[in-house]
Amino acid sequence: MEDNKNISRQENAQENMSSENNDLGQERSETVKEVIKDIENETYTTNNSMSLLEELELYVGPKKEVYYSTRFEDIIDSESKIGWNWPALFVPVLWMAYRKMYIESGILLVVSTALSLLTKKIGFLHVISLIITFLVPATANWLYFRHAKKDIEAISSRGEERKSEIIAKGGTSVAAVFVFLIISIVISGVELMNNQEFMNIIGKM
Template sequence: MGHVGITKWDYSEVNDKYRLGVFIGESKKNKYLLKFGMRIYDDSCINLPRRAKLSWNWSALFGGVLWMGYRKMYIELAVLSTLFMLPNLIFSNISDTQDTLMTALYWLVLGLLANSLYFAKCKREITRIKKLNLSLYDELEVLKHKGGTSVAGIFISILILIIEIAIYAIAHLYLI
């Protein structure tokens, strides 16, 4: 299967910016390049910046962990969910008001940092896949497969949440 805009035999235009677009997926590529602070039509910008500019992500704010699962950010999802759950496990006397404020803060921070977290994941995966020394065609196919979106990822994120809720419930029943 070829890649949009280039044939199997013409890969002279492939750079890390192109790889990033393949990893993100064709339909949302331009949106995320802009969110990451990159110019879409500037071909002089071929390397990825060290980190993405800080930008807002409404999908992450309202979708939260479901957005992370959809974007295949499973490790980030597990880490952030655990970090969110820890204060409730450590401090058993948190009031409902404090819990609500912590939850709102968590969602706001996720909305603010989501694009940066996603960019870091994209960059990490691109670097890892480039080190495999595949042919360029195969490299782009792997990027396309590892990146993009996943409806199954939404269900994986729900499963991770169920596991963490079970851990939280067990901890409150037996440890607190």
């Protein structure tokens, strides 16, 4: 009996030590991550007169500077890709175009159109379409952060010239919204023309 108690105590002691080591390992890992982030921020600020967050605010523009600054700061601190963006839920293609994310906007338009056409023949694709509908707004802020960061990092100039280039690359484009809106309307029109039920209704009018 005494031997069993000793064995049990030893096992409990080992489990406690293992748990403490795991906790210590996690704490060290988090500390290392924080140190690396601080070093990266210091290095970025040293190489440039402004911090990354300040340059991102400049890139976004004054109208939505506060809104996106808060969300970008969360992304930098937590490295999370999940958030929420209401415009990206209702008009994702136009929101991306407005924010000068032309490639992303084009890809989403092509994918959405393809899914819309194929869903009529392959029923289960509507599930994928539904997933994309909510996945885009859930990751929209991160996608915009990544896009803005890439644009900023491509700028090699310094000082006032750098600020001017950031402002020029960032901001918004109303013209792009109209271009993608017209393309979307044309695509929708073609889809309707190819819809036999719709054409039958038109024929009876």
